Amino acid sequence: MSTWGKYLAYGPDPAVVESYKYPKKYLIGGNWKCNGTKESVAKLVKTLNSAGPIPPWVEVVVGVPAIHIGDVLKTIRKDISVAAQDCSATGYGAFTGELAAPMLADFGVSWVILGHSERRTNQKESSELVATKTKAALDAGLSVMVCVGETLEEREAGKIDAVVLDDHMGALKGKFSDVEWAKIAIAYEPVWAIGTGKTASPEQAQDVHASIRGWLAANVSPAVAAATRIQYGGSMKGANAPGLLAKPDIDGGLIGGASLKAEFITGIAAAAPEPSL
Numbered sequence: 001m002s003t004w005g006k007y008l009a010y011g012p013d014p015a016v017v018e019s020y021k022y023p024k025k026y027l028i029g030g031n032w033k034c035n036g037t038k039e040s041v042a043k044l045v046k047t048l049n050s051a052g053p054i055p056p057w058v059e060v061v062v063g064v065p066a067i068h069i070g071d072v073l074k075t076i077r078k079d080i081s082v083a084a085q086d087c088s089a090t091g092y093g094a095f096t097g098e099l100a101a102p103m104l105a106d107f108g109v110s111w112v113i114l115g116h117s118e119r120r121t122n123q124k125e126s127s128e129l130v131a132t133k134t135k136a137a138l139d140a141g142l143s144v145m146v147c148v149g150e151t152l153e154e155r156e157a158g159k160i161d162a163v164v165l166d167d168h169m170g171a172l173k174g175k176f177s178d179v180e181w182a183k184i185a186i187a188y189e190p191v192w193a194i195g196t197g198k199t200a201s202p203e204q205a206q207d208v209h210a211s212i213r214g215w216l217a218a219n220v221s222p223a224v225a226a227a228t229r230i231q232y233g234g235s236m237k238g239a240n241a242p243g244l245l246a247k248p249d250i251d252g253g254l255i256g257g258a259s260l261k262a263e264f265i266t267g268i269a270a271a272a273p274e275p276s277l
């Protein structure tokens with residue numbers, strides 16, 4: 001049946017109506033990190049599948065360890081997308097151990113998390129490499145959550161802007177078109193708040209998110225600055241999500257520990273306030 005025929009028979013496609021109604025959805029990402037057996041992943045998928053509705057103004061993505069991606073893609077509810085936690089800067093070829101972005105896209109993965117502080121620290125990933133991987137991912141049709149954030153020492157030394165804006169964001173400057181930027185989200189993750197139970201206060205997070213948006217306006221374009229989703233990550237959970245998500249420049253979260261529980265949907269995704277039209 002033609003699209004017009006379907007429209008007449010069933011009315012407008014709800015997904016299309018939603019995209020007009022909520023053009024900038026909150027982005028709630030889970031990062032399962034290096035966790036999960038076949039059994040525990042199946043159990044987690046079941047938990048998320050039965051955790052209740054996701055508001056139509058929220059997009060939910062889970063970052064799955066590569067070896068579990070195939071199973072999760074087959075079993076997770078259709079309103080949760082799957083992200084990889086890294087991809088190669090290369091394409092197909094003689095690159096033993098690498099996972100090329102087109103392979104992820106071919107499997108049905110739609111997102112990739114890049115530049116997480118754990119990889120910047122443990123795998124010594126530079127901001128330049130993160131930018132190159134971002135380009136490879138976009139070229140393969142993936143969307144990207146690029147992680148940025150300062151350590152406690154850097155914060156205390158007054159270097160938040162130098163690290164987050166000049167280095168982490170700076171490496172992205174001039175590399176992507178506005179169309180490509182539409183597939184990039186920035187996850188602000190202060191390193192001192194990751195897995196420590198110490199969340200940035202909504203005001204601390206809002207300050208840095210506003211600076212990132214200002215950087216985007218000055219260095220990319222005002223339209224990209226307005227449209228880009230800036231997520232907060234660092235000990236985010238059901239209890240602190242409402243306060244964080246109420247801030248004007250916090251457009252979602254990237255959640256580690258709490259993404260392994262039903263609370264990821266019931267406490268965090270459900271806490272995103274409906275955008276006013």
Ligand SMILES: O=C[C@H](O)COP(=O)(O)O
Nearest residue numbers: 031194195234235256257
């Ligand atoms: O990518 C997620 C972040 O590292 C946050 O992890 P966390 O929620 O366990 O602090």
